[in-house]
Amino acid sequence: MTGQGRDPAFLAVRDLTKRFGGLTAVSEATFDVREGSITGLIGPNGAGKTTLFAMIAGFEQPSAGLVLLDGEEITGRKPHDLAKLGLARTFQIVQPFAGLSVRENIAVGAFLRLPKRRDALALAEQVGQRLGLGPQLDKPAAALTVAGRKRLEVARALATRPRILLLDEVLAGLNPSELRDFLPVLQDIRAGGVTILMIEHVMQAVMSLCEHVHVLAGGRIIASGEAAEVVRNPAVIEAYLGPGAAQRLAAHA
């Protein structure tokens, strides 16, 4: 945090900690997300990224620490209250309403701000088209491909008209051409004024989308900075490849 003028953090996470019995999944995580940015959250498997999202979005109670959204403390509030405040999340393991059509799935999100069915369905249609789900709108959600289900996760969240979107590995499992189609969609969402914090393993996407990246390993934030700079950080390399890896890589170079 800077002392000059307004705190630039739109989402501020302070010393956030989650213990599951003896296991500390997230340990004193502190980081900021700037308004209007696409910020990445990367880290090896089991680092605690999803748990961190779950705490921010109200699905898990933090053992300690604070979350602030636009300066207001929101720690431990209910998920539906946070959605009303403009914080939406997607699930790493997709959670479609399997018995409903794609359109009806998205409409559930749209109903958050639009009480009338006609308006909610219209917004669902519009968001569905925007995410390339147009041809599938009347198909059951259960019939979607992996890529389709990921898009549906984003579409539903977007239909709640959020101020900030937390995306948990929405690009995982997509083939290169699906990936190429999806990146501009995310940029377009940000251009529409939605701040994005995304967990992502696909480094190509992180490098091209995120202006800022935080690295979580073993439950701790071990590095923060520009994407290109962070991936060269020896601590980050070791977190992914094991101790001594940075040195070995440097020796080979």
Next chain:
Amino acid sequence: MTARETLPILGFLIGAVLVSLFVTSNVVLNFLVFTLILAIAAQGWNLLGGYGGQYSFGHAAFFGMGAYVSAILQQRFGVNAYPAVAFGIAAAAVLGYAIGAMVFRAGLRGSYFALVTLAFAEVLRILANATEITGGAAGLLISLNLGAGNLQFADRSSFLILGAVLLALAMLITLALEKSRLGAQLVAVRENESAAAALGVDILAVKLRAISLSAALTGAAGALYAQYFLYIDSNIAFGTWISVEALLAPIIGGAGTVFGPLIGALILQGLSEGTKLLIGKIPGLDLIIFGVLLILVVRFPLHRIPGLLAARWRGKGAP
């Protein structure tokens, strides 16, 4: 809800009026009135169970509440039948809200929810059997006082129309719910609670509204039952039989659909009466046949084909 969507309900009402005009057999009329009462109770269950995925095994609690409150007000306090029935329905709704507040706040779902609702109904049955105001084990008679002003009719065909109007109302309420924000959120809760919460659905609030409305409808069926038979006791009003009927009818006829409860109630009652009629002489055999037919109907839901076709057709036509 558009005019076109209400047409099938209007069709049902016209059909019921025609039947009341031309059918004179008391046996048939009795069968139909009883089926309509069951269908209304089942429509209540359908709201919470079919649309909301919360399978109650204790809707007798609401049926009995509607029946007892309206009967006690008339018989013990001299209240006119119309406000008495209205109070009965309201009392059932309040009971629904209270049970929901306890059970849903505690986070009970699935079979836990089913068992706890069953327990509530059983407790009420035992209480009604033991207290004085309910008439205890002897039950409660509503004095015969024929006249539309007292909601008592000498002829069964008038009751048929009354039951059909009430069921049509229940179907309209269900249809309106289906097309509303609450309905969409309720179905979302049924499909996936976490996903619903992430999209801003207040799960507890949605479930509480659903169980109150559900209890009110089933309570209305209870009050209508009391008005038709002019007698209730604890085993009728709070008995497990009505919990089972209210749950089976929508499951057979199509849970989460507007016409499912009526279709299911007709099939259930048809099977039950049909087997009794055909093989009533050998005790117990009718029940065995009924059971086998029930399994077949649940296993091969042929009667749901029209509904499925209609859903496909709607899916293509609607925006």
